[in-house]
Amino acid sequence: MRIMGLDFGERTIGVAVSDELLWTAQGIKTIRRSKSELEELAEIINQYDVQEIVLGYPKNMNGTLGPRAELTVEFSEILQEKFHLPVKLWDERLSTVAAQRSLIEADVSRAKRKKVIDKMAAVFILQGYLDHRQRKI
Template identity: 35%
Template sequence: MVIMSVDLGKSRTGIAVCDKTEFLASPYTVIFEKSPNKLPEKVAQAAKEVKAELIVVGLPKNMDGSEGESAQNARDFAKKIQYLTGLETVMQDERGTTITAHNFLNTTNTRGKKRKNVVDEVAATIILQDFLDKRKNKNL
């Protein structure tokens, strides 16, 4: 199944996708959009482009596991995406993914503007890979 993930941001939203085997998550793109009205349409368009069959949206929980305003915004966004695409949309805990993404970028010595532009894409890839690994372990 082709699965697409979304790392929702205020100005940059990272998108990642996996192939039908659900083996490996890969970065797809970053959507540069600040308008909360236009962003769901652009994400829905990306889902159509990659022929997504399921969408995973990162859920920004607090470190203690509670949910704040950002988590509620992500849940509302996921509902809009589900409505626009007609695809099942699931939430995936994204605690620590941005930190992990920065660590990966440190390892590859990615700096400056390029780093700023890809960190959300890398975070979306981590969200999706975490989802795939969890899904795979449930089937074992």
């Protein structure tokens, strides 16, 4: 069993998957938003035996919800309907900032950062969720 983490953006979806012990998150890919995005997600769900989805929930810094959050809720409902898996919304505040900082510290060029930032944000979202689960046990 694994958990999939998603960073749902306007143009792309960053994808990460947990290890089987649910301790660590690994970035898988960045999917271009298109009519085939659900098919690509289905392939990953099947390949990694995903049993749960964690979707980054974009709250404003003051905790309020904006238009992007509404789109995310709609996407979570589509995911639940399509894959019949539990979909958890997870506060993603600062996940992209943390991913950006991590890539800069690793001396990744700006062009390469742009290609992987959503995938890395998905890793931070999923890792936060996995760490939270471990603390609850």
